[in-house]
Amino acid sequence: MTSAISVSGLVKTFGQTRALDGLDLSVDTGEVHGFLGPNGSGKSTTIRVLLGLLRADAGDVSLLGGHPWRDAVALHRRLAYVPGDVNLWPNLTGGEAIDLFGSLRGGLDKRRRTELIERFQLDPSKKARTYSKGNRQKVAVVAAFASDVELYILDEPTSGLDPLMEAVFQECVREVKHQGRTVLLSSHIFSEVEALCDRVSIIRQGKTVEAGTLAQLRHLTRTSISVETAHPITGLQEQTGVHDAQVDQTRAKFDVDSHELDHLLRYLTRFEVRTLTSAPPSLEELFMRHYGDELRENGLKAEATAR
Amino acid sequence: MSSFTGTGRLVRLAIRRDRIQLPLWILGTALFVPIVVASVRDRFPTDADRIEILRSAVASPALLVLRMAPTGASEGAMIMFSLLTYAAVLAGFMSTLAVVRHTRQNEETGRSEMVGATVVGRHAGLTAALIVVAGANIVLGGLVALALIGYDQPVAGSVGAGAGIAGAGLVFAGIAAIAAQIAQTSRAANGIAAAVVGVAYVLRGLGDALGQVQPDGYTVVSAWPTWLSPIGWVTEMRQYEGDRWWVLLLPLVTVVASVAVAFALTARRDVGMGMIQPRPGPAQATPALLSPLGLAWRLQRGTLFGWGVAMVVYGVAVGSLSQTVEDALGDNQGSVDTINKLAGGSNVDLMDAFFAAMMAIYGAMAAAYVVQALMRPRAEESSGAAEAVLATGTGRLTWLASHVAVAVGGAVLLLVLAGASTGLVAGLTGSDVGGNLVDLTGAALVQLPATLTLAGFAIAAFGLLPRLSVGLAWAAFTVSLIVGQLGELLGLPQAVRDISPFTHVPAVPAASATALPLIALTAVALALGAAGLALFRRRDIAL
Structure with missing residues (x-):
């Protein structure tokens, strides 16, 4: 499998701020890749480097086999970009903006344009200054998906879209994926990433902290278990990998490290399991776990200032 | 809770935002006083000197258009002659820009929506803007008055000068307040307000030029158009020469009326909307739009039409x-030398000297346009629109060069329009339509290299220091204008005046067009522009 995007050791500084600090990212051709991280972690900066809008200070970046800075124009003909905050020209209509982006990208499928405008329920004859945020976002999304390109770079593309439009958007991503195209999807909507992405990269403070398939990442975290047995449960706390256990005779609730799950289930069977529910970790929990210490830190700070 | 709740907080916010900008405007304008006083004392120390120069001045309508109708030969009146209208224009622009900045610009960016959702009354935003601008004008007027008194000028006339300048600033603030209600974008509101300042200047100029020369031979009573102009009201106060205080009633009444209109409009319209309802447009783009050049033209054409x-x-x-x-x-050829000196020519024909002075004004106007047009790429960049375009198959050079092409082409067009319309009307009212048309269009185009030099500077600033480029480009324009067009008047040394590209423009048609300075200016312009393009290609996109 060839690589659509390959980034290693990417560094970008703005004055004193080190926005990207050795970031790695690898997106295979034909996959939908989720790009996650808290606000200000460097997602948009990475995307701007990939688009040749910012110049990397250090590190290797390759995009569709080319160099994003040197080959910017040639590469841009092969990709479509949806920014997180779409700024349109207030005196151009949405339809004009779609045509303009399509033509600057080197062509636009007229039939697909009509179809997408209908699916996204966009009024293309309105001036951009009268559009809401969601409608501006739709203009960029329609312009991107109406272009015949190999790679879609989507920076929080669904911010401001309603749930119906979110569903249409997910359909569109699946369609282009089906056609073998590549998508880099930066998003805060976990359900969207879980529904669409083959692999995800989680970044924090300009560094990649986790990358892999959702299954691989889940393996690194904990599963919540709630169990009822015939005999009182004993010694649960002493088992390796068990956390936050609450035992009440024959009932127990606890979290277990995913790689200890098998071992733990064997242990439970000796108490004769009556019912058992297990909740695999959601991407959200995974994310929260990675940023948990940051949250706690912030929480402590907030408490300290409150006092 | 009233519609004015929260005004005090918004005033503090506006002062915080303007803590550098407004003091610069105020000090920059007040700085005219010492410069002009020094120049007047140096060059026209006695009543006889002043009477001599004013006798020539009243014979030159071009000078009267640029300056004002002379009111007397006292030192104070001479200072007013050199200073008053420019100071009034500067106070006007300071005020209109500040009012729009704190009203329509906040609405356009959505800031006033956030502010309006807090405990802030409907009229608080506009009231705060007007309070800050009123304060700025009062400080400016006070500084001017104190400076003049400091230079031993009579107190009444000095206070009159300060009050008049502040009054003009406030009138334009009131007009900007109305413009900010009518227009939906801050660009449009600034455009309307700036046009009013321009019209006021031209009206006063016409009234002064068409005025009646008094029997003494060196003072002029302006014709009626001057009385239609807020800038004319300042000069009609006749500081140091009668001090007509009642004229101040005109700006006062106008301010009260325009502010009342602005408040009435605020109460009637929705936040974020203008008075003109948006209409639907084409659902598809025409092929003409679908290129970087087509987009640049579409974005810039409104400015160019204006x-x-x-x-x-x-x-x-x-x-x-x-x-x-x-x-x-x-056949008043006796004063030729003096006029030529003031108008910047070196030849004998007074008509040509008049046209040469007008050509210099066209050059300055075309330069102002080109600088404004070249700020568009920066606006596109900081709004994020450039990012979306540059993420398509559009190269950076193509994108920037498209905007430069529209700006430079526009400057050529403006100079042709100005020269041709002058020549056509001069020919129709006088004689030789064809000759006037060709000569004056050519004379206007002689200004192009200087205009292009400022364009080159703006591009270079955009390439090197994007975040500062707007301020740098306008500073370069202002310095060039003051040093180049007024340098001789202010008695600046030649080395300083040579900084300005306008200094090097031959005073066609009063002087013959010499190729060398024009080629040199064009070369500088091309070098700066090329450097700007190269720098932009290599730098990060800066939001």
Whole structure:
């Protein structure tokens, strides 16, 4: 499998701020890749480097086999970009903006344009200054998906879209994926990433902290278990990998490290399991776990200032 | 809870935002006083000197258009002659820009929506803007008055000068407040307000040029158009020469009326909307839009049309004035040298000296347009729109060069329009339409290299220091204008005046067009522009 995007050791500084600090990212051709991280972690900066809008200070970046800075124009003909905050020209209509982006990208499928405008329920004859945020976002999304390109770079593309439009958007991503195209999807909507992405990269403070398939990442975290047995449960706390256990005779609730799950289930069977529910970790929990210490830190700070 | 709740907090916010900008405007304008006083004392120390120069000045309508109708030969009156109208214009622009910045710009960016959702009344935003601008004008007027008193000028006239300048600033603030209600974008509101300042200047100029020369031979009583102009009201106060305080009633009444209109409009319209309802547009783009150049043209054409209309109006006014100038001059060739010195020419024909002075104004106007047009790429960049375009198959050079092409082409067009309309009307009211048309269009185009030099500077600033480029480009324009067009008047040394590209423009048609300075200016412009393009290609996109 060839690589659509390959980034290693990417560094970008703005004055004193080190926005990207050795970031790695690898997106295979034909996959939908989720790009996650808290606000200000460097997602948009990475995307701007990939688009040749910012110049990397250090590190290797390759995009569709080319160099994003040197080959910017040639590469841009092969990709479509949806920014997180779409700024349109207030005196151009949405339809004009779609045509303009399509033509600057080197062509636009007229039939697909009509179809997408209908699916996204966009009024293309309105001036951009009268559009809401969601409608501006739709203009960029329609312009991107109406272009015949190999790679879609989507920076929080669904911010401001309603749930119906979110569903249409997910359909569109699946369609282009089906056609073998590549998508880099930066998003805060976990359900969207879980529904669409083959692999995800989680970044924090300009560094990649986790990358892999959702299954691989889940393996690194904990599963919540709630169990009822015939005999009182004993010694649960002493088992390796068990956390936050609450035992009440024959009932127990606890979290277990995913790689200890098998071992733990064997242990439970000796108490004769009556019912058992297990909740695999959601991407959200995974994310929260990675940023948990940051949250706690912030929480402590907030408490300290409150006092 | 009233519709004014929260005004105090918004005033503090506005002062915080403007803590550098407004003091610069105020000090920059007040700085005219010491410069002008030094120049007047140096060059025209006695009543006799002043009477001599004013006798020549009243024979030159071009000077009267640029300055004002002389009111007397006292040192104070001479200072007013050199200072008053420019200071009034600066106070006007300071005020209109500040009012729009704190009203329509906040609405356009959505800031006033956030502010409006807090405990803030409907009228608080506009009230705060007007309070801050009123404060700025009072400080400016006070500084001017104190500076003049400091230079031993009579107190009454000095206070009159400060009050008049502040009054003009406030009138334009009131007009900007109305413009901010009508227009939906801050660009449009600034455009309307700036056009009003321009019209006020031209009206006063016409009234002064068409005024009646008094029997003493060196003072002029302005004709009625001056009384229609807020800038005319300042000069009609006749500081140091009678001090007509009642004239101050005109700006006062106008301010109260325009502010009342602005408040009434605020109460009637929705936040974020203008008075003109948006209409639907085409659902598909025309092929003409679908290129970087097509987009640049689409984004810039409104500005160019506005300037085009202004240039033609001004050209027609100057052209129709030329016959009056010729009649007024008659065979008064005695004052030729002095006029030529003031108008910047070196030849003998007074008509040509008049046209040369007008061409310099066209050059300055075209330069102002080109700087404004070249700020568009920066606005596109900081709004994020450039990012979306540069993420397509559009290269950076193509993108920037498209905007430069529209700006430079626009400057050429404006100069042609101004020169041609002047020549056509001058020919129609006088004689030789064809000759005037060709000569004056050519004379206007002589200004192009200087205009392009400022364009080159703006591009270089954009390439090197994008975040500072707007301020740098306008500073370069202002310095060039003051040093180049007023340098001789202010008695600046030649080395300083040479900084300005306008200094090097031959005073065609008063002087013959020499190729060397024009080629040199063009070369500098091309070098700066090329450097700007190269720098932009290599730098990060800066939001």
